[in-house]
Amino acid sequence: MIKERVKMEVIGLEIPLISGNEEYTLAELISKYPLEENDIIVIAETVVSKSEKNVILKDTIKPSNEAIELSKKLGKEPEVVQVILDESNETVRLGPNFIVTETKHGFVCANSGVDESNTSKGIKPLPKNPDKSANEIRKGIEEITGKKVGVIINDSMGRPFRKGSCGVAIGVSGVCGLWDRKGEKDLFGRELKTTEVGIADELAATASVVMGQSDEGIPLVIIRNAPVPFKEGTGKELIRKKEEDVFR
Amino acid sequence: MIKERVKMEVIGLEIPLISGNEEYTLAELISKYPLEENDIIVIAETVVSKSEKNVILKDTIKPSNEAIELSKKLGKEPEVVQVILDESNETVRLGPNFIVTETKHGFVCANSGVDESNTSKGIKPLPKNPDKSANEIRKGIEEITGKKVGVIINDSMGRPFRKGSCGVAIGVSGVCGLWDRKGEKDLFGRELKTTEVGIADELAATASVVMGQSDEGIPLVIIRNAPVPFKEGTGKELIRKKEEDVFR
Numbered sequence: 001m002i003k004e005r006v007k008m009e010v011i012g013l014e015i016p017l018i019s020g021n022e023e024y025t026l027a028e029l030i031s032k033y034p035l036e037e038n039d040i041i042v043i044a045e046t047v048v049s050k051s052e053k054n055v056i057l058k059d060t061i062k063p064s065n066e067a068i069e070l071s072k073k074l075g076k077e078p079e080v081v082q083v084i085l086d087e088s089n090e091t092v093r094l095g096p097n098f099i100v101t102e103t104k105h106g107f108v109c110a111n112s113g114v115d116e117s118n119t120s121k122g123i124k125p126l127p128k129n130p131d132k133s134a135n136e137i138r139k140g141i142e143e144i145t146g147k148k149v150g151v152i153i154n155d156s157m158g159r160p161f162r163k164g165s166c167g168v169a170i171g172v173s174g175v176c177g178l179w180d181r182k183g184e185k186d187l188f189g190r191e192l193k194t195t196e197v198g199i200a201d202e203l204a205a206t207a208s209v210v211m212g213q214s215d216e217g218i219p220l221v222i223i224r225n226a227p228v229p230f231k232e233g234t235g236k237e238l239i240r241k242k243e244e245d246v247f248r
Numbered sequence: 249m250i251k252e253r254v255k256m257e258v259i260g261l262e263i264p265l266i267s268g269n270e271e272y273t274l275a276e277l278i279s280k281y282p283l284e285e286n287d288i289i290v291i292a293e294t295v296v297s298k299s300e301k302n303v304i305l306k307d308t309i310k311p312s313n314e315a316i317e318l319s320k321k322l323g324k325e326p327e328v329v330q331v332i333l334d335e336s337n338e339t340v341r342l343g344p345n346f347i348v349t350e351t352k353h354g355f356v357c358a359n360s361g362v363d364e365s366n367t368s369k370g371i372k373p374l375p376k377n378p379d380k381s382a383n384e385i386r387k388g389i390e391e392i393t394g395k396k397v398g399v400i401i402n403d404s405m406g407r408p409f410r411k412g413s414c415g416v417a418i419g420v421s422g423v424c425g426l427w428d429r430k431g432e433k434d435l436f437g438r439e440l441k442t443t444e445v446g447i448a449d450e451l452a453a454t455a456s457v458v459m460g461q462s463d464e465g466i467p468l469v470i471i472r473n474a475p476v477p478f479k480e481g482t483g484k485e486l487i488r489k490k491e492e493d494v495f496r
Contacts (some may be wrong), residue, residue, distance in 0.1 A: 001263070001264060003261065007259050008457065159407065160407075160409075161488055167450060196413065197404070201410065202414055206453060209450045209476065238410050245409060
């Protein structure tokens, strides 16, 4: 009457803290884990940014007048606001203590995804090119292990209409980003009602359940036996163009 | 160097087609599976709606002039548009072939979540009170099995800014909906940067990876060993109030 059809595993891994001064690459580090063919590796963006030394030293930032004005409204340090502005194409909305921007990558998110909890060392933007980072990590892993894998770089973002952050895929390689199911039929031979699935976002959210907060020490998650297409995908294909969005 | 910290299982289950005329309840059906303490059971909303006979016969619907006018713009049947309007508090945006509404539950989504692929039998809205449905199913399961579980009713919804649908939690019982982590500290003793996590949405998305499309025959997913709080939650707590939303 009830039959098991799929059994997917979601494995949360602790790794050493990444500073950017490691003598190994992320691909080398991840390959130490006994990976299997078609594993999907989800990595918290913060780890990727740090490993790429994408951290801006606070005393090198000269806040503009615009950043200083905005910083008062938002209750943020002018240096942080300057980085948020530098990382953005445009401001989409101004909230009580956040700015929603479109980032240079095209993501619409709060504060350009810039990590506000800056350490003494600096302020951390999102990785510069998450699809490229995901691709490099994947190629590295495949070279070392000889196994075909997928790589997703995820981040937690807030959303309109719904409270709470949710994991999304900002970089994708080796696995489908947006799953186009147009033309497929359901059990009754009818066209599927949902034709485009944000599958990499759902996988990113899956990993986020296990990561909790990446700073808890589980910034790396392996998703094994996921029933998803392993055709080439990107994080970019998940971005809705401004002119196709009724909320822009 | 790399250490396994969490191992979560996501089990997709095939169940018989639900028509609403079953001699068993959903709780009785689900309890046939060997559940474990703290399993989270995610159920596709379509199954819940059908089991509650929440299907509107097409020939009982009299479309209003408003519905008829709108149906031409949207390329939908007037009866479907009438149900969409009946299910909504207000129209939020009008798209080329969809209406974004706020449903009577408070969800902002396309077409009030009404299933357009209506069969000969009728048109299927979302469950009337998904939190109540989730709670009844949970209580039923706990009574039969003697095990404490969580229940989430999920649906696939589109999103502003991002392409592709993504699973969200429309009903929640026995597990946290919105996870408030304010005051918690990270590895460095700093306050967590993300303080509210939409954990039930992330769990709903996790299940959606395995469900694919619920009509594929896997409308039921068990999430085992999820590192999440089992305190009482609701789907309602995930809804952002209109006046607190910069996109309304």
